[in-house]
Amino acid sequence: MAGDEFQADVLSVSERMAAEALIVDVDGYEGPLDLLLTLSRTQKVDLRRVSVLQLAEQYLAFVEKARHLRIELAADYLVMAAWLAFLKSRLLLPPEPGDEGPSGEELAAHLAYQLERLQAMREVAATLMARDRLGRDFFARGIPEDVRRTRRVTYTATLMDLMQAYARIRTKDEFRPYVMDRDAVMTLEEALERMRGLIGFAGDWTDLTSYLPEGWQVDPGRRRSATAANFAASLELVKTGAVEIRQSDTFAPIQIRKRHDG
Amino acid sequence: MAEDDDPQAPAESLFEAPPMGEQERMVEAILFASADPVPVSDLAARMPHGSDPAEALAHLRKRYEGRGVQVVRVGDAWAIRTAPDLGFLMHKEVVEERKLSRAAIETLAIIAYHQPVTRAEIEEIRGVSVSRGTVDLLIEQGWIRFGRRKMTPGRPVTFVVTPEFLDQFGLESARDLPGLKELRAAGLLDNRPPPGGPGDEDDDGEDGDQSELFEE
Amino acid sequence: MAEDDDPQAPAESLFEAPPMGEQERMVEAILFASADPVPVSDLAARMPHGSDPAEALAHLRKRYEGRGVQVVRVGDAWAIRTAPDLGFLMHKEVVEERKLSRAAIETLAIIAYHQPVTRAEIEEIRGVSVSRGTVDLLIEQGWIRFGRRKMTPGRPVTFVVTPEFLDQFGLESARDLPGLKELRAAGLLDNRPPPGGPGDEDDDGEDGDQSELFEE
Numbered sequence: 001m002a003g004d005e006f007q008a009d010v011l012s013v014s015e016r017m018a019a020e021a022l023i024v025d026v027d028g029y030e031g032p033l034d035l036l037l038t039l040s041r042t043q044k045v046d047l048r049r050v051s052v053l054q055l056a057e058q059y060l061a062f063v064e065k066a067r068h069l070r071i072e073l074a075a076d077y078l079v080m081a082a083w084l085a086f087l088k089s090r091l092l093l094p095p096e097p098g099d100e101g102p103s104g105e106e107l108a109a110h111l112a113y114q115l116e117r118l119q120a121m122r123e124v125a126a127t128l129m130a131r132d133r134l135g136r137d138f139f140a141r142g143i144p145e146d147v148r149r150t151r152r153v154t155y156t157a158t159l160m161d162l163m164q165a166y167a168r169i170r171t172k173d174e175f176r177p178y179v180m181d182r183d184a185v186m187t188l189e190e191a192l193e194r195m196r197g198l199i200g201f202a203g204d205w206t207d208l209t210s211y212l213p214e215g216w217q218v219d220p221g222r223r224r225s226a227t228a229a230n231f232a233a234s235l236e237l238v239k240t241g242a243v244e245i246r247q248s249d250t251f252a253p254i255q256i257r258k259r260h261d262g
Numbered sequence: 263m264a265e266d267d268d269p270q271a272p273a274e275s276l277f278e279a280p281p282m283g284e285q286e287r288m289v290e291a292i293l294f295a296s297a298d299p300v301p302v303s304d305l306a307a308r309m310p311h312g313s314d315p316a317e318a319l320a321h322l323r324k325r326y327e328g329r330g331v332q333v334v335r336v337g338d339a340w341a342i343r344t345a346p347d348l349g350f351l352m353h354k355e356v357v358e359e360r361k362l363s364r365a366a367i368e369t370l371a372i373i374a375y376h377q378p379v380t381r382a383e384i385e386e387i388r389g390v391s392v393s394r395g396t397v398d399l400l401i402e403q404g405w406i407r408f409g410r411r412k413m414t415p416g417r418p419v420t421f422v423v424t425p426e427f428l429d430q431f432g433l434e435s436a437r438d439l440p441g442l443k444e445l446r447a448a449g450l451l452d453n454r455p456p457p458g459g460p461g462d463e464d465d466d467g468e469d470g471d472q473s474e475l476f477e478e
Numbered sequence: 479m480a481e482d483d484d485p486q487a488p489a490e491s492l493f494e495a496p497p498m499g500e501q502e503r504m505v506e507a508i509l510f511a512s513a514d515p516v517p518v519s520d521l522a523a524r525m526p527h528g529s530d531p532a533e534a535l536a537h538l539r540k541r542y543e544g545r546g547v548q549v550v551r552v553g554d555a556w557a558i559r560t561a562p563d564l565g566f567l568m569h570k571e572v573v574e575e576r577k578l579s580r581a582a583i584e585t586l587a588i589i590a591y592h593q594p595v596t597r598a599e600i601e602e603i604r605g606v607s608v609s610r611g612t613v614d615l616l617i618e619q620g621w622i623r624f625g626r627r628k629m630t631p632g633r634p635v636t637f638v639v640t641p642e643f644l645d646q647f648g649l650e651s652a653r654d655l656p657g658l659k660e661l662r663a664a665g666l667l668d669n670r671p672p673p674g675g676p677g678d679e680d681d682d683g684e685d686g687d688q689s690e691l692f693e694e
Binding site: 124 | 297343345349367370371389429432433441445450454456457
């Protein structure tokens with residue numbers, strides 16, 4: 001506005017210098033909270049006693065000055081300005097009856113808390129960085145001696161494993177170890193065994209249903225069992241990292257492929 | 263020792279542990295050989311059966327009091343480090359460190375004092391957004407790592423400081439951070455949410471709803 | 479020292495050298511932190527004027543006598559090293575437990591039930607060839623060893639189980655292994671009679687073989 005420009009022109013040289021110094025610094029601030037903290041120091045009081053009202057006025061004056069000097073402030077500075085203007089009105093005006101939300105005092109207290117907390121964090125950060133530091137003030141061993149690591153593998157097996165293994169061998173020709181006869185059921189183990197052998201040939205995405213064995217593709221009961229077993233087996237293989245699995249949409253065909261390392 | 267004659271002594275004492283003086287030598291050798299702090303469990307695993315590394319450590323620590331190198335605790339681990347007052351002799355060993363930005367330093371301090379802390383909480387404290395690069399840099403330095411997720415809407419990841427951080431700043435544990443007690447007493451480490459800040463209520467409500475929906 | 483009173487003493491002695499105890503600390507810290515062994519000349523260059531690193535070294539060396547680490551001479555330079563008798567501590571064994579493979583457990587079972595047994599016999603019983611790796615693994619594990627050679631053509635070696643095997647599986651002797659009948663009674667085998675009826679030659683033969691084998 002013309003009036004504003006005129007006003008800016010009549011500012012004394014020293015005033016302009018001061019204003020510009022402040023503006024030039026804008027880049028140096030890490031956001032509105034940082035700026036507020038800097039402004040609060042001009043009050044020269046303990047942060048716990050800082051006057052938030054006064055601070056809001058300082059901030060708004062700063063933003064106003066920036067506007068005079070046609071400095072474009074980042075959006076978050078303007079958001080903070082709007083909020084502080086709101087806070088100011090809350091602090092100055094008596095609350096309207098039926099007013100919802102936190103009071104001006106509560107908002108002001110939280111802002112003061114935020115400033116105090118930021119200030120405290122800055123102080124401890126400085127204390128931390130001023131501590132004696134490894135590699136600067138104190139040092140670790142210059143010639144560490146490597147610990148030689150050897151890996152020893154021990155195998156575990158129980159007597160039960162041993163007996164079962166023996167029973168398996170001795171009975172495989174004559175009769176089978178105890179299993180229930182369920183013609184129409186394919187077990188996860190069977191499917192896994194089969195798929196482990198087949199997966200090596202699946203270089204590219206292949207429909208899971210194409211893995212169903214001969215004789216399990218037509219009869220609904222057998223087909224259902226084989227599909228479920230194959231699906232569970234493929235998940236098992238995915239878990240071990242042998243294959244990848246995908247389904248483009250709900251009820252879309254499930255596809256798997258051998259996983260290529262790297 | 264009387265314990266050895268005790269018929270109630272545990273079965274482990276079948277294998278006699280080496281005398282404490284020997285155990286102290288062992289701990290000394292292991293700590294000297296390692297540039298990184300060695301956990302007590304590692305000491306126990308490497309020393310003969312029945313050894314008491316904690317006691318040996320206490321003796322060793324005492325022995326090195328006032329010497330040119332010291333036995334220091336770093337979290338659950340122990341290390342030997344040169345005495346800080348002799349740093350001036352080590353100019354040759356100083357590794358030129360990357361200068362940390364102010365943002366990185368403050369972020370590190372906030373993580374140390376508020377851990378486990380989410381990115382949103384760090385941003386709330388600093389009043390500005392935390393850049394990816396800052397967090398990446400601190401992780402790369404080995405000073406922070408991901409902690410467990412917070413049980414709040416969205417289950418955000420948290421950050422915590424590492425044992426390397428403690429080692430770097432010569433801290434025995436995160437409890438020994440300078441000024442920690444005072445900050446806590448002053449309530450400055452509380453997670454104090456803004457009093458119904460503009461739009462915050464809405465956001466929270468939505469987040470809550472969302473996670474509820476997703477958790478079904 | 480007399481030298482200090484000598485009017486001919488070099489100008490450096492204007493600055494008083496630190497006490498010998500301090501010098502010893504300095505040498506200790508430098509030797510500890512240096513990446514390479516340090517020559518005395520280097521020590522002198524890094525320590526305050528007027529220091530006597532050679533004497534400090536002698537003190538330090540004495541101090542570390544019999545400790546877990548020692549001050550040793552490496553060529554013209556000095557370093558701190560682990561005491562030779564503690565070298566074993568610098569060795570860490572990582573034990574990894576794995577489940578025995580099916581081939582291995584079957585091979586082991588056959589050896590246990592049929593010992594002494596040749597490789598050809600194992601292969602005949604299993605119906606598949608036995609890999610070298612499987613046998614090596616069982617030997618390495620300490621569960622089987624070579625028995626005496628069989629007095630058959632080619633004098634093949636046999637395998638037998640070891641006391642460690644018995645120990646591992648909680649057996650007094652290999653004879654305690656349950657026979658087929660007991661396995662069947664224990665529910666490990668199908669209760670259906672084999673296709674040839676109760677008098678099945680094969681089945682009886684097996685049990686017979688087994689007891690024969692054990693009754694040496």
